Amino acid sequence: MTVSEIQVAQSEGTNAEGYHEFSLGEFTFRRDEFFVYIIWPTGNHIMSADAFLRALQRDVAWDFFYGVVNFDGVFGTVNHYGTVDIFAGRYNESYRKAELDYSENVETPQIRETFKAVLADWTNSTFDPFASPHETGAAFGIKNGENLSAVTRRRVAANRMVAVPGDEQIRSDASGFPVNRMFRDVDQSEPVIEVEPGFEGEVAAFSLFAYLSRSDVTWNPSVVSACKDSLFCPTTEEYILPIIHGNDRVEWFLQLSDQITWEVEDRDTGAVRSRVVMKAGDICAMPADIRHQGYSPKRSMLLVWENNSGDIPDLIASGKTPTYPIEF
Amino acid sequence: MGASGNPAAGGGVEQASYTTRFGSLNSFDRGGVELVNDDARHYAFSNVFDVASRSKPWEKVAVGKNMEYVLEVVRAEGISEWRTAAHDEFAVCLDGEVTLDLVKLNSSPLAEGSEGSVAINGEPAGPRMGRVFLKRGHQALLPAGAAYRFTATVTGVLLIQTIAGPDTQFRWAEICQTV
Numbered sequence: 001m002t003v004s005e006i007q008v009a010q011s012e013g014t015n016a017e018g019y020h021e022f023s024l025g026e027f028t029f030r031r032d033e034f035f036v037y038i039i040w041p042t043g044n045h046i047m048s049a050d051a052f053l054r055a056l057q058r059d060v061a062w063d064f065f066y067g068v069v070n071f072d073g074v075f076g077t078v079n080h081y082g083t084v085d086i087f088a089g090r091y092n093e094s095y096r097k098a099e100l101d102y103s104e105n106v107e108t109p110q111i112r113e114t115f116k117a118v119l120a121d122w123t124n125s126t127f128d129p130f131a132s133p134h135e136t137g138a139a140f141g142i143k144n145g146e147n148l149s150a151v152t153r154r155r156v157a158a159n160r161m162v163a164v165p166g167d168e169q170i171r172s173d174a175s176g177f178p179v180n181r182m183f184r185d186v187d188q189s190e191p192v193i194e195v196e197p198g199f200e201g202e203v204a205a206f207s208l209f210a211y212l213s214r215s216d217v218t219w220n221p222s223v224v225s226a227c228k229d230s231l232f233c234p235t236t237e238e239y240i241l242p243i244i245h246g247n248d249r250v251e252w253f254l255q256l257s258d259q260i261t262w263e264v265e266d267r268d269t270g271a272v273r274s275r276v277v278m279k280a281g282d283i284c285a286m287p288a289d290i291r292h293q294g295y296s297p298k299r300s301m302l303l304v305w306e307n308n309s310g311d312i313p314d315l316i317a318s319g320k321t322p323t324y325p326i327e328f
Numbered sequence: 329m330g331a332s333g334n335p336a337a338g339g340g341v342e343q344a345s346y347t348t349r350f351g352s353l354n355s356f357d358r359g360g361v362e363l364v365n366d367d368a369r370h371y372a373f374s375n376v377f378d379v380a381s382r383s384k385p386w387e388k389v390a391v392g393k394n395m396e397y398v399l400e401v402v403r404a405e406g407i408s409e410w411r412t413a414a415h416d417e418f419a420v421c422l423d424g425e426v427t428l429d430l431v432k433l434n435s436s437p438l439a440e441g442s443e444g445s446v447a448i449n450g451e452p453a454g455p456r457m458g459r460v461f462l463k464r465g466h467q468a469l470l471p472a473g474a475a476y477r478f479t480a481t482v483t484g485v486l487l488i489q490t491i492a493g494p495d496t497q498f499r500w501a502e503i504c505q506t507v
Binding site: 184 | 361
């Protein structure tokens with residue numbers, strides 16, 4: 001299925017607030033000044049437009065990420081890496097018991113293009129879903145322009161490492177990445193490198209902290225180095241992770257600066273399992289059967305470490321690999 | 329509004345300045361797992377500065393493991409041995425100041441596709457590739473097939489992104505929160 005073959009189902013005209021209505025399978029989506037309404041055959045749901053767009057932005061930018069992206073306790077997506085489940089109530093025990101849960105499996109290109117269209121249509125000119133609340137206007141109100149440059153940012157994904165010739169490059173004022181207001185005290189010096197002729201592509205280094213201090217987005221893990229399937233995906237965090245991430249594999253967090261508190265729940269039921277407080281230098285695993293949401297009171301630097309192997313979800317789901325990383 | 333620091337409409341104002349808190353060998357504060365209904369060991373929670381403060385120089389202590397892949401913490405003090413791997417590795421300087429020397433090996437002791445790094449006996453044979461001076465927050469490529477050696481001009485901490493090898497130390501019960 002090519003992008004040009006994909007038909008996004010949207011209303012011909014707009015509603016009274018100026019927004020189009022969209023459908024995907026049996027799900028329909030509409031918004032007004034404050035809220036988003038999601039309707040499926042066995043029920044319906046309402047979310048703040050602000051929260052919905054912040055979650056939708058991550059789901060689109062991450063191409064549905066690893067595992068489950070819960071927009072909230074009811075609605076979300078599950079990535080099967082080629083197809084995506086779109087669900088309502090599936091990871092909510094009450095919805096399941098009441099048999100109100102519903103999910104559909106769709107081809108990834110179809111949901112990708114649909115969600116991109118919703119994001120583009122429902123994001124007004126003054127709102128940047130990737131920004132912290134202090135760095136953007138409100139999501140609310142009737143249709144007021146668009147912010148395509150914000151919602152279609154290119155996701156950084158280094159093949160080898162940032163700063164290696166031909167790979168992703170460091171950020172600077174000149175490239176449009178000023179130091180963030182909360183990281184003005186971060187040293188901006190780059191490593192001194194002496195390279196012998198012929199090894200320009202092999203001797204490389206950069207300041208990860210300076211690079212992160214210039215990130216213009218929050219809660220957006222992006223690859224800076226790759227050791228085969230081992231991916232360093234650092235990110236800067238401020239306020240609340242706009243989704244509740246349900247793991248399909250173990251992932252690791254290393255807190256590089258400041259502090260984040262993680263609320264950890266059972267992935268399938270939402271039952272509380274723990275709270276994890278991470279301070280600079282702390283490292284811990286997020287087991288493969290939990291979901292988590294982070295709270296960062298000051299913009300902080302977090303190293304998300306992922307194993308990108310496509311074999312892991314099946315190994316975890318089949319019980320061949322435990323849901324936690326180490327037996328000790 | 330972007331990075332100008334203007335408050336969102338109707339919101340409170342921000343602080344005039346912020347202090348970013350990094351950890352170090354000499355100053356770190358540790359959080360933890362507050363359990364409600366789980367086992368602390370499933371989180372393998374530790375602190376890289378705490379681990380380095382209790383390590384011998386250049387020991388490679390795993391603080392993260394995901395299948396064959398590991399994150400190793402190294403206390404950088406003095407001069408390391410020369411090491412090499414058949415795949416790219418990466419070093420992040422989390423504290424201190426460390427010089428990285430690189431030599432392109434004429435002949436690798438490792439078979440192609442082997443995983444993890446190994447020590448090299450004596451001086452590596454091959455052309456000098458270059459040198460990198462790392463400070464806190466700097467990340468360097470340790471390229472596949474190269475020999476590398478660290479010299480800590482200021483004692484510090486390195487984080488190594490690699491694959492478990494013969495010298496990777498696993499001390500989970502010693503370094504992790506267990507209850």
